Amino acid sequence: MAETDGPARTDALFTDLYELTMMQSYYAEDMHDRAAFSLFVRELPENRNYLLAAGLDDALSYLENLRFDDADIAYLRELGQFTPDFLDWLKDFRFTGNVYAVPEGTPVFENEPLLEVEAPIAQAQLVETAVMNIVHVQTLLASKAARVVEAAKGKAVVDFGARRIHGRDAAIKAARAYHIAGVNATSNVEAGRAYGIEVSGTMAHSYIEAFANEAEAFAAFTRSYPETVLLVDTYDTVQGVQNVIDLARKLGEDFQVRAIRLDSGDLLALSRKARAMLDEAGLQDVGVFASGGLDEYKIAELLEAGAPIDGFGVGTAMGVSEDAPSLEIAYKLTAYAGQGRLKLSPGKASYPGLKQVFRHESPEGHAIRDTLALHSESLEGRPLSECVMREGKRLKPDTDLNAIRTYAAEQIAALPPEIRAIQPADPPYPVKISTKLEAYTEEVRTYLKGLERRTSGINSRS
Amino acid sequence: MAETDGPARTDALFTDLYELTMMQSYYAEDMHDRAAFSLFVRELPENRNYLLAAGLDDALSYLENLRFDDADIAYLRELGQFTPDFLDWLKDFRFTGNVYAVPEGTPVFENEPLLEVEAPIAQAQLVETAVMNIVHVQTLLASKAARVVEAAKGKAVVDFGARRIHGRDAAIKAARAYHIAGVNATSNVEAGRAYGIEVSGTMAHSYIEAFANEAEAFAAFTRSYPETVLLVDTYDTVQGVQNVIDLARKLGEDFQVRAIRLDSGDLLALSRKARAMLDEAGLQDVGVFASGGLDEYKIAELLEAGAPIDGFGVGTAMGVSEDAPSLEIAYKLTAYAGQGRLKLSPGKASYPGLKQVFRHESPEGHAIRDTLALHSESLEGRPLSECVMREGKRLKPDTDLNAIRTYAAEQIAALPPEIRAIQPADPPYPVKISTKLEAYTEEVRTYLKGLERRTSGINSRS
Numbered sequence: 001m002a003e004t005d006g007p008a009r010t011d012a013l014f015t016d017l018y019e020l021t022m023m024q025s026y027y028a029e030d031m032h033d034r035a036a037f038s039l040f041v042r043e044l045p046e047n048r049n050y051l052l053a054a055g056l057d058d059a060l061s062y063l064e065n066l067r068f069d070d071a072d073i074a075y076l077r078e079l080g081q082f083t084p085d086f087l088d089w090l091k092d093f094r095f096t097g098n099v100y101a102v103p104e105g106t107p108v109f110e111n112e113p114l115l116e117v118e119a120p121i122a123q124a125q126l127v128e129t130a131v132m133n134i135v136h137v138q139t140l141l142a143s144k145a146a147r148v149v150e151a152a153k154g155k156a157v158v159d160f161g162a163r164r165i166h167g168r169d170a171a172i173k174a175a176r177a178y179h180i181a182g183v184n185a186t187s188n189v190e191a192g193r194a195y196g197i198e199v200s201g202t203m204a205h206s207y208i209e210a211f212a213n214e215a216e217a218f219a220a221f222t223r224s225y226p227e228t229v230l231l232v233d234t235y236d237t238v239q240g241v242q243n244v245i246d247l248a249r250k251l252g253e254d255f256q257v258r259a260i261r262l263d264s265g266d267l268l269a270l271s272r273k274a275r276a277m278l279d280e281a282g283l284q285d286v287g288v289f290a291s292g293g294l295d296e297y298k299i300a301e302l303l304e305a306g307a308p309i310d311g312f313g314v315g316t317a318m319g320v321s322e323d324a325p326s327l328e329i330a331y332k333l334t335a336y337a338g339q340g341r342l343k344l345s346p347g348k349a350s351y352p353g354l355k356q357v358f359r360h361e362s363p364e365g366h367a368i369r370d371t372l373a374l375h376s377e378s379l380e381g382r383p384l385s386e387c388v389m390r391e392g393k394r395l396k397p398d399t400d401l402n403a404i405r406t407y408a409a410e411q412i413a414a415l416p417p418e419i420r421a422i423q424p425a426d427p428p429y430p431v432k433i434s435t436k437l438e439a440y441t442e443e444v445r446t447y448l449k450g451l452e453r454r455t456s457g458i459n460s461r462s
Numbered sequence: 463m464a465e466t467d468g469p470a471r472t473d474a475l476f477t478d479l480y481e482l483t484m485m486q487s488y489y490a491e492d493m494h495d496r497a498a499f500s501l502f503v504r505e506l507p508e509n510r511n512y513l514l515a516a517g518l519d520d521a522l523s524y525l526e527n528l529r530f531d532d533a534d535i536a537y538l539r540e541l542g543q544f545t546p547d548f549l550d551w552l553k554d555f556r557f558t559g560n561v562y563a564v565p566e567g568t569p570v571f572e573n574e575p576l577l578e579v580e581a582p583i584a585q586a587q588l589v590e591t592a593v594m595n596i597v598h599v600q601t602l603l604a605s606k607a608a609r610v611v612e613a614a615k616g617k618a619v620v621d622f623g624a625r626r627i628h629g630r631d632a633a634i635k636a637a638r639a640y641h642i643a644g645v646n647a648t649s650n651v652e653a654g655r656a657y658g659i660e661v662s663g664t665m666a667h668s669y670i671e672a673f674a675n676e677a678e679a680f681a682a683f684t685r686s687y688p689e690t691v692l693l694v695d696t697y698d699t700v701q702g703v704q705n706v707i708d709l710a711r712k713l714g715e716d717f718q719v720r721a722i723r724l725d726s727g728d729l730l731a732l733s734r735k736a737r738a739m740l741d742e743a744g745l746q747d748v749g750v751f752a753s754g755g756l757d758e759y760k761i762a763e764l765l766e767a768g769a770p771i772d773g774f775g776v777g778t779a780m781g782v783s784e785d786a787p788s789l790e791i792a793y794k795l796t797a798y799a800g801q802g803r804l805k806l807s808p809g810k811a812s813y814p815g816l817k818q819v820f821r822h823e824s825p826e827g828h829a830i831r832d833t834l835a836l837h838s839e840s841l842e843g844r845p846l847s848e849c850v851m852r853e854g855k856r857l858k859p860d861t862d863l864n865a866i867r868t869y870a871a872e873q874i875a876a877l878p879p880e881i882r883a884i885q886p887a888d889p890p891y892p893v894k895i896s897t898k899l900e901a902y903t904e905e906v907r908t909y910l911k912g913l914e915r916r917t918s919g920i921n922s923r924s
Binding site: 011013014015016017018019020021022024025026028029031035037075076079081121125128129130132133136137140160162163164165166167168169170171172173187188189190192193199200201202203204205206207209210212213220221223224225228234235236316319320321322325326327329331332333336341342343344448449451 | 473475476477478479480481482483484486487488490491493497499537538541543583587590591592594595598599602622624625626627628629630631632633634635649650651652654655661662663664665666667668669671672674675682683685686687690696697698778781782783784787788789791793794795798803804805806910911913
């Protein structure tokens with residue numbers, strides 16, 4: 001929370017200590033050459049056919065504003081691990097690098113760079129932790145939300161997650177990611193303010209329980225909010241619906257309630273029963289809204305069974321991405337001083353150099369396959385990655401969240417139906433590696449293995 | 463991040479919209495009586511035998527500092543859902559209630575209140591979202607970390623989670639929760655500063671890759687950090703260990719490296735091989751540190767197999783509580799205007815009134831069972847809940863995080879071994895409901911059902 005986050009006034013110390021110790025060593029060794037780092041997801045979670053890129057805007061803000069203030073430097077001095085020279089150097093530290101990225105709202109696949117940083121190595125190293133954190137949580141939550149929106153087939157989806165999303169920052173960022181993914185509104189007022197997103201909400205069980213009975217509670221709430229949604233499951237759902245109908249009779253033309261909300265029990269049976277009761281009472285305009293432990297699987301099941309539900313409140317399962325609460329996101333050195341780099345450790349291989357992704361599309365705009373290529377290649381298909389920051393300045397200062405949302409909807413709609421679907425796609429969306437990138441990867445591997453052999457040889461002679 | 467969280471200067475709008483609309487209705491209906499709300503976890507996740515309470519300190523800070531500034535009120539006005547009178551009233555809003563809670567670091571079980579709020583209903587209602595959010599994430603992550611610490615059997619555990627924990631706020635709070643649970647250090651520099659926790663870190667693969675070869679990288683890093691931990695798996699782990707041994711031979715008495723770090727591959731086999739190579743080279747003082755996708759299950763497996771590992775870096779699995787990424791935490795009205803309240807909806811029952819938990823302990827201090835009772839009862843056992851805030855002021859302004867950590871260690875050690883263990887306990891820890899609480903619950907249920915019947919009767923006559 002604002003008051004309890006500690007004394008931070010900058011984001012510079014929101015980093016792993018090793019970024020700073022490595023920086024000091026680069027500084028001490030006079031290593032100021034430019035490095036390229038690639039942020040990508042190694043392998044998609046089992047239950048994700050694609051990821052929806054999100055978080056770039058915040059990552060760029062972080063990079064633009066990155067600096068160490070006196071309090072930051074004083075704390076680092078206290079740690080006793082940094083030299084006065086290095087700490088002095090940090091005072092003028094700024095991020096002056098270039099960033100290439102796919103636009104927010106782009107569906108991405110494994111090994112495709114979400115973002116690439118190209119900067120003097122100390123700069124590109126320092127930002128690893130924060131950039132990963134920012135892009136990870138927003139991409140994770142946008143990807144989950146896109147599935148919920150897909151399952152809801154055009155019915156409204158409202159974010160109810162603030163209470164159980166992990167911390168305040170994620171709860172606010174979640175609402176932004178959800179907006180990109182097509183969620184209709186959020187219950188989170190601060191997120192509404194921060195991003196200009198529609199806020200939505202009605203009443204809790206506690207409100208109903210504070211009154212002598214449910215009918216009185218409904219009457220009181222509609223006095224302040226005539227066009228509200230009334231929660232009907234506090235005591236007995238069918239009686240709750242009846243209480244709404246009775247209120248409608250009593251209020252006559254003043255009755256403007258938009259919907260009832262079901263929050264527990266058998267939502268299929270109860271939504272049918274409620275719909276029938278409302279229809280019978282001539283309340284065809286009163287919708288049925290459902291919540292309570294929902295996720296894309298449950299929503300799909302309800303709608304496939306024909307549940308007459310007009311909208312869904314989705315909280316925890318979407319808010320923590322319950323079935324895949326993290327992504328195998330990595331931020332890897334891919335070039336230093338003009339030379340491609342990669343890691344040879346088992347199971348964690350990567351591709352060297354700055355890259356481009358070409359999305360092959362049909363004449364109608366349907367995505368067919370991607371090719372991961374060298375940045376310098378020019379292949380068939382639409383290039384997804386673009387330069388978004390040059391010498392520390394972002395190229396498009398204004399981010400239009402609604403434009404991102406529209407773009408995301410188009411991009412998702414262009415995916416093959418089985419990739420958009422919530423069931424695992426088999427085969428997955430095809431991502432090819434270009435011939436030149438394959439060859440370059442092999443070249444860098446051979447070069448690095450040669451270096452290691454030479455090291456090994458030298459060592460064994462020493 | 464600090465710069466991108468939007469314009470918030472208070473925490474007042476970090477709430478669900480319905481808290482505010484309910485408040486306005488309470489205000490409009492002149493409902494200012496005191497309410498009691500209970501924050502508890504309905505059912506423990508399958509893989510948790512207990513939860514470790516955390517987050518109280520931040521919840522109390524939030525409550526103490528809660529107010530609406532002009533910008534908050536202006537935004538609410540823009541929403542067009544609030545009356546000028548109500549918005550005026552918010553200007554002087556303060557939390558003036560009482561809070562009862564179990565101390566942070568207390569193991570708790572299902573239905574046991576982590577925290578109870580007793581305040582005028584509008585106040586107690588507003589704080590629901592933020593208090594749940596704060597206590598949920600810290601309790602979730604402390605509970606997960608306690609399992610990792612248990613599995614590590616006294617070996618060091620270091621938090622590596624900052625890059626994938628959901629957002630900055632959670633990453634910083636996580637380090638605090640981990641400290642309470644017995645984790646030894648964090649890589650998160652901001653968290654180290656915020657809470658005075660030990661920060662720790664070494665080098666990444668990118669550092670190694672920036673040099674012509676691994677041996678040069680090791681030599682360079684130890685020039686800045688002689689007592690460091692060297693990462694040996696970038697190219698070939700066995701060769702990496704050999705490079706460390708060669709460095710030791712070269713540096714002689716200047717060699718002060720504390721440990722090597724394994725981050726991939728078969729950690730059991732590699733730790734044995736590395737240990738043997740180091741021992742053979744006379745480097746018995748150089749430890750073996752392991753990381754890379756670790757959680758309590760993998761750590762237990764490694765140590766049970768006798769892996770010679772001295773410490774563990776644990777990131778994502780602990781950071782998102784991967785096997786249980788949320789808790790069924792609830793904040794329920796339990797009394798209003800002196801009358802017990804509860805919800806009758808299926809599967810979501812609760813107990814009315816302010817409560818106390820009595821922990822029955824053996825003469826040696828071992829926890830035997832708990833009894834959930836009315837707040838007014840005085841039963842056998844140690845009462846866990848205490849008044850921590852009176853009339854909006856906390857009773858103990860200074861929180862000593864190390865004292866909480868010591869208390870947590872004692873409390874965890876006092877649990878039955880099968881409850882402390884990472885395997886699911888069968889039977890679970892016994893939590894009884896006191897006779898008086900059972901009777902009171904029945905009384906309130908009967909009363910509420912009577913009210914509903916009367917409502918129903920009235921309606922059917924109308």
